């Protein structure tokens with residue numbers, strides 16, 4: 001049997017009202033799976049699947065054509081984990097979440113980085129347990145850093161900035177990720193990085 005080199009990619013239906021997939025999207029994914037292949041559902045609103053490396057460009061193009069978003073797997077910024085936007089697209093800032101995701105998802109970082117967004121203080125997107133958490137409060141945004149969901153030393157992130165406009169939010173989150181990319185040690189989790197890094201560097205990246 002001919003050996004086919006495969007790569008793992010992460011796929012989801014993009015940011016919308018809940019983590020949903022249409023029948024067309026499911027059929028398109030299934031097209032590239034054989035009887036023994038498995039689809040892995042992660043805790044981060046992504047599906048992992050393996051596709052032939054030499055056909056990755058055309059397969060991703062086909063996935064995109066049915067509204068599937070594709071991301072790299074490994075030490076990258078994950079696609080934004082969001083709440084279900086139950087109070088409405090504009091009220092909960094879905095366009096802002098989409099733009100933030102477009103700017104940061106897939107960027108290379110020292111260790112897998114999880115960023116979560118939630119449209120109101122009820123916090124269904126669990127922003128405080130993520131590396132970087134964003135919470136929309138009325139018309140503006142709060143940012144939390146250093147949450148840790150796993151382990152018996154799990155902890156909530158610290159509120160570092162409040163009342164940001166969308167543009168301020170993009171700049172701040174991109175600045176923090178850029179600092180982590182430059183100053184983080186190889187495979188250093190974000191919560192350790194935030195505890196280790198000089199406060200002045202962190203404050204500079206937030207300003």
Ligand code: SF4
Pocket residue numbers: 083084085086087092118119120121122123124125
């Ligand atoms: S965080 Fe708020 S707006 Fe978003 S799904 Fe939960 S209750 Fe609805």
